[in-house]
Amino acid sequence: MRExxxxxxxxxxxxxxxGHQRKFISPGCRGVPDRIVVLDCEVYFVELKxxxxxxxxxxxxxxxxxxxxxxxxxxxxxxxAVDAFIRQRRTTCL
Numbered sequence: 001m002r003e004x005x006x007x008x009x010x011x012x013x014x015x016x017x018x019g020h021q022r023k024f025i026s027p028g029c030r031g032v033p034d035r036i037v038v039l040d041c042e043v044y045f046v047e048l049k050x051x052x053x054x055x056x057x058x059x060x061x062x063x064x065x066x067x068x069x070x071x072x073x074x075x076x077x078x079x080x081a082v083d084a085f086i087r088q089r090r091t092t093c094l
Contacts, residue, residue, distance in 0.1 A: 001078065007034065007048045009079045013086050014039065021046075031058030033066075033073065039089045042072060046085075049077040 014021045019039040026032045033045040045066050047059060055063065055075060063073040076082055 001051055003048050003050045003053070006050070006076060006078060006082065010035065010037075010046065010048060010076060010082045010085075013082050017086055017089075019089075029062075031056065031060075031062040033059075033062065039086075042089065044072045044074050044085075046074045046076055049075060051077050053077060 011021060014037055017039065019037060021035050021037045024032050024034060024036045024045065033047040035046040035048065037044045037046050045063070047055060047063070049055075063075075066073050074085060076085055
């Protein structure tokens with residue numbers, strides 16, 4: 001399975017559950033996650049990968065910066081991982 005298939009599936013599933021997502025592009029800043037996903041009052045920075053692929057060092061650095069600032073990051077590498085991500089989300093806003 002290709003990364004693009006995982007990404008298309010994420011986009012479809014987020015829409016199905018009423019979430020919002022956008023492609024994350026940051027000129028001049030390498031390694032930013034692929035998508036910003038908003039689900040039930042939470043914002044996630046999501047990196048999509050082909051099954052079994054790992055983050056590059058620049059992506060690891062960006063994820064660490066986001067987490068150190070209090071952000072949520074996820075690495076998703078399969079349709080099953082997309083479904084698990086959707087299931088684990090909060091179901092209500094505070």
